[in-house]
Amino acid sequence: MSAPYPEKLRQLEELFALMPDRGDRLDLLISTAERFREVPPEIARRPFPEDRKVPACESEAYLWARRRDDGTLKFYFAVENPQGISAKAMAVILDDALSGAPLEAVAAVPDDVIYKFFGNELSMGKSMGLMGMVAMARSSARRALAGA
Amino acid sequence: MTAISQRGYANPGVLVSTDWVAAHLNDPDLRIVESNEDPLVYRAGHLPGAVEVDWARDLNDPVRRDYLDRAGFEGLMRRIGVENDTTVVFYGDKNNWWACYAFWVFQLFGHRRAKVMDGGRLKWEQEGRELTREVPSYPPSSYRAPDRDDSTIRAFRDRVLAHVEAGGDLVDVRSPQEFSGELLHMPDYPNEGALRGGHIPGARSVPWGRAVNEDGTFKSAAELRAIYEQEQGLSPEREVIAYCRIGERSSHTWFVLTHLLGYPKVRNYDGSWTEWGNLVGVPIEKGR
Numbered sequence: 003m004s005a006p007y008p009e010k011l012r013q014l015e016e017l018f019a020l021m022p023d024r025g026d027r028l029d030l031l032i033s034t035a036e037r038f039r040e041v042p043p044e045i046a047r048r049p050f051p052e053d054r055k056v057p058a059c060e061s062e063a064y065l066w067a068r069r070r071d072d073g074t075l076k077f078y079f080a081v082e083n084p085q086g087i088s089a090k091a092m093a094v095i096l097d098d099a100l101s102g103a104p105l106e107a108v109a110a111v112p113d114d115v116i117y118k119f120f121g122n123e124l125s126m127g128k129s130m131g132l133m134g135m136v137a138m139a140r141s142s143a144r145r146a147l148a149g150a
Numbered sequence: 151m152t153a154i155s156q157r158g159y160a161n162p163g164v165l166v167s168t169d170w171v172a173a174h175l176n177d178p179d180l181r182i183v184e185s186n187e188d189p190l191v192y193r194a195g196h197l198p199g200a201v202e203v204d205w206a207r208d209l210n211d212p213v214r215r216d217y218l219d220r221a222g223f224e225g226l227m228r229r230i231g232v233e234n235d236t237t238v239v240f241y242g243d244k245n246n247w248w249a250c251y252a253f254w255v256f257q258l259f260g261h262r263r264a265k266v267m268d269g270g271r272l273k274w275e276q277e278g279r280e281l282t283r284e285v286p287s288y289p290p291s292s293y294r295a296p297d298r299d300d301s302t303i304r305a306f307r308d309r310v311l312a313h314v315e316a317g318g319d320l321v322d323v324r325s326p327q328e329f330s331g332e333l334l335h336m337p338d339y340p341n342e343g344a345l346r347g348g349h350i351p352g353a354r355s356v357p358w359g360r361a362v363n364e365d366g367t368f369k370s371a372a373e374l375r376a377i378y379e380q381e382q383g384l385s386p387e388r389e390v391i392a393y394c395r396i397g398e399r400s401s402h403t404w405f406v407l408t409h410l411l412g413y414p415k416v417r418n419y420d421g422s423w424t425e426w427g428n429l430v431g432v433p434i435e436k437g438r
Contacts (some may be wrong), residue, residue, distance in 0.1 A: 025193070032194045058333070060244070061188075085243045085271060087190040123206040125187050126343055126396055126424070 005110035011099035015118045027121060031091040038090035041066055041078040050080055056138050059131035061086025063093065067142035075108065075146060076101045077139060088120065092132050095119060096139050108143035111136055154268060158371035160412025164405075165268045165368065166239060168277055174239075175199055181232045181288075184271070185252040186243040187398075195281035197241070197274065201230045201288070205248055205398065209255045217420075223259045223295045231288025234261075241267035241274070245362045247402050254401035254418055257303060259295045266405070272366040303404065305391045305417035307425055310350065311432060313391055319384055320353035321392045323403045324423065328395070329355040331436045343395070344427025348436040350393065354382040355438070358399040361406045374411055386413045393419035393426070 021027045045066055046054065056063040062082035067075040077100055079093035100108045113133040116124070120132065154165045174180050175198050182200040184192050192202040203209065208226050209217055218226065232238060238261065242249035246266055256264055267274070275281070300306070305313070313320065327333040331347030349355070360377055362368055369377075378384045390407060392400035397420025407413040426432060 028190055028193045032190050035190065035194075084275070085188065085191055087194055088188045091190065120189065123189060123204070125205065125398070127398075128187055128189075 006104055006107040008099050008103040008107045008111065010103065011095075011111065011115070014095060014099055015115075018119050024121065024123075027119075031119065032087065034094050035087045035091035037094050038079075038081070041080045045078050046080070050082075056131065056134040058127075058134040059089060060127060061089035061131060063089045063131070063135055065093075065135060065138045065142070067139070067146070069146060070102070072102075073146075074102045074105060075142060077142075079135075088128060089131065089135070092116065092119070092135050096135060100139055100143075105143045105147050109140055109147055111140055113137060152370060157368075159410045160371070161409045164265055164409040166265050167268055168274050168279065171197070171239060171241075171267050171274075172279060179235070180237050180239060181230060182239050182241070182267075183230070183249075183252065184242055185240060185248040186271075187248050188243055191243050191271065193283065195283055198280055198282050198284075199286050200241075201286060203230070203252050205251060209252060217255055217258060217298065220259070220295050220297050223298070224293050227261075227293035227295065228290045231291050232261075232293055233291045234293055235263065236291075237263040237265065239265045239267055241270045243271050245272065245359060245366045245402075246270040247358065247399055250402040250405040251398040254303065254404055258298045258300065260299065261295075268368060269366040276365065303408070303417055305393075305419040307419075307421050307429065307432075309417070310391055310393075310419050310421075310426070313389070314351055314433065317352065319388050319390045320350055321378075321382070321384070321390060321400070321403055321407075322349045322353040322355050323358040323392060323394045323399045324349075324355075325357055326355060326438065328423070329353075330438050343424045346427045346434055348427070348434040349423075350426055351433045351435045353393075353435075354384070356382055356403070358394065358402045361403065361410075368406065368410060371410060374406060378407065378411065384413075386411065389415040389417070391417045391419050393422040395423045396420065397422045 050064045054064045054066055056065055064080040066078040070076050077097050081089045113136050116132040155162050182197055183203050184196050184200045185203045186192055240249035240253050249266055253264055322329050329349045384390055392403045394400040397418055401418050404416050404418040407416045
């Protein structure tokens with residue numbers, strides 16, 4: 003049986019799919035990035051630990067996951083590159099879509115989900131960085147499922 | 151930061167300061183071009199009057215892995231209103247990484263009236279200068295381009311292989327983790343588009359970002375020589391081939407060696423690791 007898919011992620015994908023025009027999609031991503039809120043100090047303070055840094059992300063994104071009472075995860079992010087707008091947009095999307103989602107569903111989110119939001123015109127470096135954010139969220143869910 | 155003219159560059163005229171650009175925003179003989187890795191950055195705010203040149207849509211062939219041809223380049227230049235005698239000033243995110251990439255592609259078509267804004271977007275933003283979301287429109291130009299010249303500043307794999315066998319100088323400008331090959335072996339993370347990790351034998355590891363200061367400006371010629379010559383043993387007397395993953399970061403190093411240090415024979419291997427790391431039978435070294 004295939005893993006469940008996060009419902010909020012599916013809804014966001016449908017929203018972006020309604021925007022075939024590249025400019026409209028970019029504008030939506032920019033407005034999404036503008037909702038970015040950095041990890042609160044009660045979760046992490048600078049200097050952020052290296053083990054929370056997203057590998058391959060050149061915007062210096064960091065990710066934290068905290069267990070909630072219902073067993074799901076709440077995700078927090080920092081993006082140190084002030085020009086890392088795409089990383090901020092991806093952070094907002096992942097928080098909106100995966101915080102509170104069933105761990106099994108988060109653990110199965112594929113890397114290439116980034117293209118549902120950004121389209122295919124991403125550099126390899128940018129793709130790797132954004133996929134790295136997805137992978138780190140996925141790893142957090144897998145560790146939580148394993149009881150780590 | 152020291153003035154550009156006092157940094158000892160071989161070709162100081164290829165760089166312009168943010169002050170200079172701010173004073174020339176309305177210069178009709180100038181076209182300011184923003185080129186970024188992040189597709190959202192230009193649309194979120196750019197220099198007044200700047201047009202965007204997108205690496206994927208504007209500089210690459212849409213089907214083959216190659217750059218645009220003469221007709222494509224003419225179409226691009228006409229669309230952004232650049233005449234043959236227009237000076238193009240490039241700037242962008244990531245310390246002008248993609249701006250240098252666009253600069254390099256423009257040189258394949260011989261557009262010599264080209265400069266880079268020292269410090270790129272980062273410095274402009276940090277100085278609190280104006281950014282706008284208004285996308286400008288310019289009258290189409292009548293630009294005429296020659297055929298693309300791949301023979302002088304571009305390297306293809308057969309040349310790189312011969313260069314390796316001859317003990318030629320190579321600079322790998324990727325991260326140390328990519329150079330060593332360890333990045334490909336990190337579980338649960340995307341690979342870098344190659345079946346094998348490591349580097350081309352004999353290559354020196356000089357991550358591209360070492361050429362810039364924290365504010366995004368280029369280091370002085372003396373500082374650059376300390377890295378590329380005293381530390382790594384490169385020499386302007388010998389041909390150098392720079393590479394990275396797909397040839398974008400290495401175009402930044404090509405720019406530094408060619409224009410700031412005055413090396414006469416520098417090539418960018420744009421096939422880079424995504425080609426070399428997938429080729430059958432070519433030599434590869436691993437480790438640092």
